[in-house]
Amino acid sequence: MTVAHALPQGKLAVKWAGCGSLWWHRPGATLARTALMNTTGFVHGSREVRCWCTPETSGIVRLNCNRSRPIARYEDGVGGVYLSVGVVRAGAQNRLLLHPRVSDRLPVDCYLVALQSAIHGSIDLSSHPFSGHVQLVSASERGGAQELLALMWPGSTVMSTLGRLELSWILKRQKTTSW
Numbered sequence: 047m048t049v050a051h052a053l054p055q056g057k058l059a060v061k062w063a064g065c066g067s068l069w070w071h072r073p074g075a076t077l078a079r080t081a082l083m084n085t086t087g088f089v090h091g092s093r094e095v096r097c098w099c100t101p102e103t104s105g106i107v108r109l110n111c112n113r114s115r116p117i118a119r120y121e122d123g124v125g126g127v128y129l130s131v132g133v134v135r136a137g138a139q140n141r142l143l144l145h146p147r148v149s150d151r152l153p154v155d156c157y158l159v160a161l162q163s164a165i166h167g168s169i170d171l172s173s174h175p176f177s178g179h180v181q182l183v184s185a186s187e188r189g190g191a192q193e194l195l196a197l198m199w200p201g202s203t204v205m206s207t208l209g210r211l212e213l214s215w216i217l218k219r220q221k222t223t224s225w
Contacts, residue, residue, distance in 0.1 A: 057129045059152045060144060064160030064220040065124050066107070066184065066195050068094050080111040082123065086160075086186035086193040097186040099171060105133070105140030105184035107158065107195065127152050133181040133197060142183050142197065156199045158183070159216050163192035166216065167206030177210075178202025 068087040074080040084107040087096040098104035109123045128144035135141075142158070156179070161169065169175045169192060171185060179199035186193050196204075198213045205211075 056131055058132055058155040060128050060130045061154040061157045062124050062126055062128060062144060063157045063217055066160055067193060082109045082111060086184045086195055088188045097188040099185045099187050101138060103182060103185035107142045107144060107183060110145040127154060133183055140183050156197050157217060159196055159198055159220060161194040165219055166211060167208035168192055169194060169204060169206045175205040
């Protein structure tokens, strides 16, 4: 007999499968107030440029650092399973809080994926490209290149210039590309 893991009401188990290109550390007065932030964008020379497509597609992923073992590298949080309420609008941005990290054996509700035009094809955001349950965190575009962060539930798809991409295909591509 297996014991069911009960999630707190209103919480999702999110597998962080892919991340955006831009990272920064938001220091706090205490460890509990320290956070790592991630979003879409591009590195241009020595500068990092967000280039969010529209105000509706501006957003960040926040990972609180108040853990017993602090995160040493930004990428150390990627691949884990976290609790979240999903994407919420906070001020002028979308926000996705991934906290706390939970057992990787917990059944996953949805996946945070990074979609890049060089790998997944271009996505026309004005054409309602997603089917199924999808929440867009952020989208950036610069010089024809695109990067999106989205929460995708099993069975959801996205239409790009490569055709209709299923979540399972996207997840396989996330594993083969480096962060």
